Amino acid sequence: MSATVTINNGSKQKGRAVIRPALRAGMIAMALFGLLLFSQGIWIHAKAILAQVLLDRAFTQSIETGQPVKPWSWADTWPVARIEFPRIGETSIALRGASGQALAFGPGHVDRSAEAGENGTAVYAAHRDTHFAFLKNVQIGDTIKITRRDGKAFTYQVTETSVVHWDQSGIDSNADGKNLVLATCWPFNATTSGPMRYLVKAQIAE
Amino acid sequence: MKIVTHSPSPQPLPSWLRYTCQAVWLINIVVLPLVALLAVFLAGPARAETAQSPLVTMDEVKSGTLLLKSSEAGRYIEAPRVATDVDIIVSGPTARARITQIFTNPSNGWVEAVYAYPLPEESAVHALKMVIGKRVIIGDIKEKKEAKAIYETAKAAGQKASLVEQERPNLFTNSVANIGPHEQVVVQIDYQEPVRLSGDEFSLRVPLVVAPRYNPAPITQTADLAADGSGWGTTADPVPDRDKITSPALDPRINAPVNPVTIKVRLQAGFALGEVKSPHHSIRTETVDAQTQIIALTGENHADRDFELTWKPQNSKAPAVGLFRETIGKNDYALAYVTPPVVEQKQEERPREIVFVIDNSGSMGGTSMDQAKASLDYALSRLKPADRFNVIRFDDTMTALFQDTVTANRDNVSTAREFVGDLEASGGTEMLAPLEAALNDKRPNDQAFVRQIVFLTDGAIGNEQQLLDTIAAKLGRSRVFMVGIGSAPNNYLMNRAAELGRGTFTSIGSTDQVDERMRNLFAKLESPVITNLVATFSAGNADVTPAILPDLYRGEPLVIAAKLGSLSGTLTIKGMIGKQPWEVTLPVAKAAEGEGLSKLWARRKISDAEVESTLGKISREEADKRILKLALENSLVSRLTSLVAVDKTVTRSQDKPLTRADVPINLPAGWDFDKVFGEQTTRKAGLESDSNIQLAKLVQGNKPVTKQAPADELPLPQTATDAELRIIAGLMMLLASAGLFFFTRKTTGKAS
Numbered sequence: 001m002s003a004t005v006t007i008n009n010g011s012k013q014k015g016r017a018v019i020r021p022a023l024r025a026g027m028i029a030m031a032l033f034g035l036l037l038f039s040q041g042i043w044i045h046a047k048a049i050l051a052q053v054l055l056d057r058a059f060t061q062s063i064e065t066g067q068p069v070k071p072w073s074w075a076d077t078w079p080v081a082r083i084e085f086p087r088i089g090e091t092s093i094a095l096r097g098a099s100g101q102a103l104a105f106g107p108g109h110v111d112r113s114a115e116a117g118e119n120g121t122a123v124y125a126a127h128r129d130t131h132f133a134f135l136k137n138v139q140i141g142d143t144i145k146i147t148r149r150d151g152k153a154f155t156y157q158v159t160e161t162s163v164v165h166w167d168q169s170g171i172d173s174n175a176d177g178k179n180l181v182l183a184t185c186w187p188f189n190a191t192t193s194g195p196m197r198y199l200v201k202a203q204i205a206e
Numbered sequence: 207m208k209i210v211t212h213s214p215s216p217q218p219l220p221s222w223l224r225y226t227c228q229a230v231w232l233i234n235i236v237v238l239p240l241v242a243l244l245a246v247f248l249a250g251p252a253r254a255e256t257a258q259s260p261l262v263t264m265d266e267v268k269s270g271t272l273l274l275k276s277s278e279a280g281r282y283i284e285a286p287r288v289a290t291d292v293d294i295i296v297s298g299p300t301a302r303a304r305i306t307q308i309f310t311n312p313s314n315g316w317v318e319a320v321y322a323y324p325l326p327e328e329s330a331v332h333a334l335k336m337v338i339g340k341r342v343i344i345g346d347i348k349e350k351k352e353a354k355a356i357y358e359t360a361k362a363a364g365q366k367a368s369l370v371e372q373e374r375p376n377l378f379t380n381s382v383a384n385i386g387p388h389e390q391v392v393v394q395i396d397y398q399e400p401v402r403l404s405g406d407e408f409s410l411r412v413p414l415v416v417a418p419r420y421n422p423a424p425i426t427q428t429a430d431l432a433a434d435g436s437g438w439g440t441t442a443d444p445v446p447d448r449d450k451i452t453s454p455a456l457d458p459r460i461n462a463p464v465n466p467v468t469i470k471v472r473l474q475a476g477f478a479l480g481e482v483k484s485p486h487h488s489i490r491t492e493t494v495d496a497q498t499q500i501i502a503l504t505g506e507n508h509a510d511r512d513f514e515l516t517w518k519p520q521n522s523k524a525p526a527v528g529l530f531r532e533t534i535g536k537n538d539y540a541l542a543y544v545t546p547p548v549v550e551q552k553q554e555e556r557p558r559e560i561v562f563v564i565d566n567s568g569s570m571g572g573t574s575m576d577q578a579k580a581s582l583d584y585a586l587s588r589l590k591p592a593d594r595f596n597v598i599r600f601d602d603t604m605t606a607l608f609q610d611t612v613t614a615n616r617d618n619v620s621t622a623r624e625f626v627g628d629l630e631a632s633g634g635t636e637m638l639a640p641l642e643a644a645l646n647d648k649r650p651n652d653q654a655f656v657r658q659i660v661f662l663t664d665g666a667i668g669n670e671q672q673l674l675d676t677i678a679a680k681l682g683r684s685r686v687f688m689v690g691i692g693s694a695p696n697n698y699l700m701n702r703a704a705e706l707g708r709g710t711f712t713s714i715g716s717t718d719q720v721d722e723r724m725r726n727l728f729a730k731l732e733s734p735v736i737t738n739l740v741a742t743f744s745a746g747n748a749d750v751t752p753a754i755l756p757d758l759y760r761g762e763p764l765v766i767a768a769k770l771g772s773l774s775g776t777l778t779i780k781g782m783i784g785k786q787p788w789e790v791t792l793p794v795a796k797a798a799e800g801e802g803l804s805k806l807w808a809r810r811k812i813s814d815a816e817v818e819s820t821l822g823k824i825s826r827e828e829a830d831k832r833i834l835k836l837a838l839e840n841s842l843v844s845r846l847t848s849l850v851a852v853d854k855t856v857t858r859s860q861d862k863p864l865t866r867a868d869v870p871i872n873l874p875a876g877w878d879f880d881k882v883f884g885e886q887t888t889r890k891a892g893l894e895s896d897s898n899i900q901l902a903k904l905v906q907g908n909k910p911v912t913k914q915a916p917a918d919e920l921p922l923p924q925t926a927t928d929a930e931l932r933i934i935a936g937l938m939m940l941l942a943s944a945g946l947f948f949f950t951r952k953t954t955g956k957a958s
Contacts, residue, residue: 038936044929
């Protein structure tokens with residue numbers, strides 16, 4: 001039967017001779033590109049984990065010295081707070097500013113929002129698939145402990161969770177009382193980014 | 207498909223089918239993942255968050271560009287630019303103007319541009335077009351709130367939209383939503399306006415820049431007690447829309463002028479033209495025939511001063527009467543200009559009691575102050591010994607030179623001239639107190655004197671209505687003569703104040719106009735007034751505007767517009783020139799064809815409603831009702847109506863943030879930046895350190911600060927990485943290439 005095939009294809013053999021190397025080249029290129037993408041994806045996670053180690057070190061140092069310490073020499077931001085979730089055993093070091101670059105390494109303290117422990121609303125945002133992936137496990141009533149760069153620590157209690165549109169957050173940075181909002185993208189299991197955000201709201205526990 | 211190649215079937219498949227199957231397989235395994243990958247990458251919009259934010263840091267700026275401070279410290283927004291082209295056709299008594307604004311977004315993000323620009327105070331804005339690429343979207347007239355809602359909906363949905371709103375009769379804003387990175391959107395606005403005639407000179411003014419206004423702080427509140435007698439009430443901000451009328455102004459020493467302007471005027475005067483002049487710009491004139499000229503600006507021009515064009519008839523005497531008509535649908539409209547004769551009788555026998563009020567606030571700094579001082583000095587020198595006078599100067603404080611008006615003897619006049627000579631411009635513009643002081647008449651029933659108030663200012667204030675209300679309420683026997691100083695005076699305030707004050711408005715745009723214009727003003731002050739004017743159309747059923755005909759001063763024409771029952775009969779105007787009766791009759795049927803008269807009539811009727819409500823003759827609600835009806839019927843932008851145009855196509859996807867940016871404007875020519883901003887701010891700080899809110903407002907209003915989302919809503923950053931996406935895509939591609947490897951090895955094996 002295979003002989004029949006060969007005879008039937010006889011006229012096409014020249015064409016095949018051209019297609020085959022092309023296919024092979026395409027295959028190799030595709031494999032390399034695939035590998036690149038795959039490793040990029042892994043790198044994002046690796047960076048997120050690795051950065052936290054460096055950030056933790058820099059933060060500890062900055063509490064000791066009282067000065068902002070950059071986690072690595074070329075960083076354009078520095079750690080400003082440690083966020084701890086005692087019940088689920090998670091800890092994260094937050095950075096100043098919530099730009100794309102900062103969020104790659106840790107949660108960002110959103111500019112224009114209040115400082116933790118001050119009147120108003122302090123807002124921290126982080127990626128739903130790295131630093132704030134555990135936010136879906138946070139429950140109402142949980143405590144969140146925030147240690148500031150000056151060493152002062154504040155305990156908040158989760159009061160509410162909600163889903164909002166990114167530019168209609170309803171967050172008032174000058175709201176009464178001492179409030180905390182942790183924000184991340186929603187839904188958690190989506191692969192593409194979207195306009196919705198998941199908020200965990202908390203109030204200071206006196 | 208494997209089944210096909212390995213099929214033990216005795217009947218081999220036809221070769222075309224085999225190839226088709228193989229091709230399909232190939233497509234499935236190679237092309238589809240690629241397509242999926244592409245789609246995913248294109249659809250993942252807010253992936254690289256920093257690339258789409260219109261905000262930049264100083265380091266990121268590559269070319270020379272204009273930056274506005276944003277609400278984020280250290281980050282700026284590249285300001286949208288507007289280039290303006292003005293195309294005007296003057297046909298006889300009216301001018302039709304088309305303003306083309308080209309909005310450019312130089313930033314990498316999506317921007318909503320908000321441009322505040324002036325238009326002549328009598329302009330009837332009636333058409334809006336938005337041009338995107340080759341598509342033209344025609345705007346509709348809608349009630350202001352409805353238009354705003356339509357615009358906001360389109361803005362949120364990512365559609366391009368344009369909204370033209372009136373903030374003051376001579377101050378408009380154009381908001382253009384969703385201008386993409388490096389994109390241009392063209393907006394055209396059409397308006398009609400009457401040509402101004404004074405003496406023998408016709409003129410046309412195109413205001414090009416909104417002068418930064420001094421907005422009195424809410425400290426001078428007006429209280430409104432509840433009608434139920436509970437004693438509790440609310441206080442109103444004198445400038446309820448201070449944010450809307452404040453654009454960031456640029457310091458001319460640091461920034462190159464922005465907002466380039468081109469102007470072309472086709473002047474069809476309807477009579478043989480004599481001298482045609484543009485006092486503030488250099489122009490090129492092309493003569494088409496004796497009655498027609500085409501005027502264009504030469505050189506590079508920027509929107510930093512008003513354009514003024516004046517023309518005179520060849521035989522130097524302007525026609526004493528002019529009558530024009532227009533038929534729109536079933537209605538006929540007429541516009542009449544009638545200049546009463548100059549009666550060279552003995553001058554007004556009665557001596558005058560004149561109060562001069564001069565503005566020496568920071569906005570007058572530079573050449574304006576010189577013009578104002580020169581004008582006032584001229585006026586003082588014209589006083590006669592029998593006259594009484596006083597001088598009041600004001601910035602955010604005020605000084606009256608004398609306790610009461612004093613005799614214009616040599617000593618008093620020279621004291622006053624010295625006082626005026628020493629004035630320097632600085633501080634804010636609190637105009638209400640000096641106006642009240644000037645209107646405060648100690649002898650309201652004294653008929654031996656004619657009481658006149660000459661008010662010299664640029665009118666750069668935001669609380670116009672408060673002033674107009676004061677004039678309407680306290681005028682008494684006084685007459686208010688407004689003298690507008692500088693390259694961009696607030697003509698709406700000037701005209702309306704003069705109308706309510708039953709005086710005139712004189713505009714002085716440059717120092718060399720001081721002599722001529724002040725002489726004209728004094729000729730008016732000293733000549734008998736034309737009073738008790740009545741205009742009657744014999745055919746009846748005519749709706750004439752202005753409803754209250756003004757008193758006229760020497761050389762001024764009476765301009766009336768009317769909606770007519772029929773184009774027949776006569777128009778008769780009667781009045782008193784001093785103590786002599788005067789009458790003139792015009793045959794309506796012989797009126798010449800005019801253009802845009804219906805719009806001008808409707809615009810003038812809207813002003814009537816505003817004036818009547820200011821004078822307390824009709825309620826605010828009644829005025830609103832009338833204005834809304836007129837504006838909607840005649841498709842005019844007004845206090846209550848706006849033009850809105852919306853593109854059907856969605857261009858900005860939901861994930862990309864939109865940033866609002868005010869288009870920065872030039873400081874009017876001749877203004878001193880420090881006097882207006884720097885010094886004003888620090889002075890206010892010194893004077894009113896107890897009022898931090900006010901200072902904060904002042905600083906915020908004057909400095910280029912862009913508003914992002916409202917302050918109480920913090921926009922949240924993008925918080926998803928594409929790590930998973932990359933991992934999945936990478937795995938898919940690895941899988942595909944493995945499949946391909948398998949496939950090629952199989953076929954190779956078979957071929958050998």
